[in-house]
Amino acid sequence: MKKILLICGLICSAICFSQKKEMIAAFKAKSYKEAVSFGQKILESNPGDFESNLIISASYNSLGYFHDALPYSKKLENIAESDEQKSWTFMQLMAANYGLGNKEVSRKYYDKAKNIKAPESATAELSSLAKEFGFDSFYDQWITVETENIIFHFEPSVSREIRNKIAKTRQNAFVKGNEFFGAKLPKKIDFFVWGSNEVYNQLLKRNLGFTLAAYCVSHNRLNQTAGHEIAHNLSFWQGRSGKIKTEFINEGIGVCFDQNGDNKLEIARKAYKKSPFDIKKVWTENQKVSSEVLYPVSGAFVQFLVKHDKVRFLELNNNQTYENAKKIYGDEIDSLIDNFTDKLK
Numbered sequence: 001m002k003k004i005l006l007i008c009g010l011i012c013s014a015i016c017f018s019q020k021k022e023m024i025a026a027f028k029a030k031s032y033k034e035a036v037s038f039g040q041k042i043l044e045s046n047p048g049d050f051e052s053n054l055i056i057s058a059s060y061n062s063l064g065y066f067h068d069a070l071p072y073s074k075k076l077e078n079i080a081e082s083d084e085q086k087s088w089t090f091m092q093l094m095a096a097n098y099g100l101g102n103k104e105v106s107r108k109y110y111d112k113a114k115n116i117k118a119p120e121s122a123t124a125e126l127s128s129l130a131k132e133f134g135f136d137s138f139y140d141q142w143i144t145v146e147t148e149n150i151i152f153h154f155e156p157s158v159s160r161e162i163r164n165k166i167a168k169t170r171q172n173a174f175v176k177g178n179e180f181f182g183a184k185l186p187k188k189i190d191f192f193v194w195g196s197n198e199v200y201n202q203l204l205k206r207n208l209g210f211t212l213a214a215y216c217v218s219h220n221r222l223n224q225t226a227g228h229e230i231a232h233n234l235s236f237w238q239g240r241s242g243k244i245k246t247e248f249i250n251e252g253i254g255v256c257f258d259q260n261g262d263n264k265l266e267i268a269r270k271a272y273k274k275s276p277f278d279i280k281k282v283w284t285e286n287q288k289v290s291s292e293v294l295y296p297v298s299g300a301f302v303q304f305l306v307k308h309d310k311v312r313f314l315e316l317n318n319n320q321t322y323e324n325a326k327k328i329y330g331d332e333i334d335s336l337i338d339n340f341t342d343k344l345k
């Protein structure tokens with residue numbers, strides 16, 4: 001009997017071990033739904049497993065399923081023992097509450113996490129979250145302006161005149177963009193406006209602008225269009241959650257809804273004539289082309305698809321791959337690509 005139990009135990013731990021490996025691999029590959037289902041299988045036999053609860057919570061947060069993340073992160077609070085575990089736990093609670101718009105609670109967990117002596121990997125993650133969310137002390141002097149759908153955070157060097165102009169145009173871009181998307185966001189967009197046109201941002205260690213759509217956070221340069229980053233937030237919260245994005249369609253959405261009022265096709269034509277590329281290849285293989293040509297062409301292509309059939313385009317927004325376009329449009333998608341390419345020539 002003992003021997004059987006021992007063998008069962010060994011088999012179980014071998015299965016758990018391989019499930020854990022698969023769970024972590026899925027999480028690293030950003031296949032968050034898959035990571036959750038691996039994690040839940042492990043919890044069936046080992047409900048108190050810290051790593052599985054952590055991966056499930058982090059996956060739900062990345063998907064924007066903050067209500068689902070909360071019970072797992074609260075459970076982590078009960079089972080965390082080491083300082084490192086506590087640090088990861090507080091970060092989960094900080095992220096889920098921020099996503100739900102409970103900023104004070106989120107900040108409380110940030111303070112708790114900050115006071116822990118955690119290993120380098122955890123402190124680095126905490127520091128980048130704090131910079132993205134605006135909790136870092138760097139933002140202490142920033143000026144906040146709140147409108148109906150957006151909380152603006154301006155670097156103090158931005159003049160009052162520019163602050164007013166940006167607040168007005170971006171709020172209008174939200175309303176305009178959402179006439180199309182009809183998205184319900186879980187919180188107002190936290191819209192950070194850096195006082196320069198510089199692309200690389202030293203504090204955030206990445207290029208501006210960008211959007212963390214799950215958290216409704218955008219970081220912007222001064223010279224960006226009114227609607228681009230806002231469109232990334234709106235399109236994420238439209239339709240089904242757990243979006244599968246491709247750069248070609250997603251940046252196309254940003255450009256199509258930038259509210260610039262310019263002639264997208266004409267601009268795309270100019271860019272394409274300078275450096276033509278195979279749209280299908282770029283879309284299907286995620287082939288790299290310079291953003292100077294990718295953005296205008298993808299923007300005009302998205303506009304073309306929207307004009308062709310809004311309902312089908314919104315379906316494509318959920319899963320932006322070419323394979324999914326084939327399912328939605330059938331073979332017509334290939335003739336649409338050809339028709340559009342002809343317009344660029």
Ligand SMILES: [Zn+2]
Binds near residue numbers: 232250251254
């Ligand atoms: Zn973009």
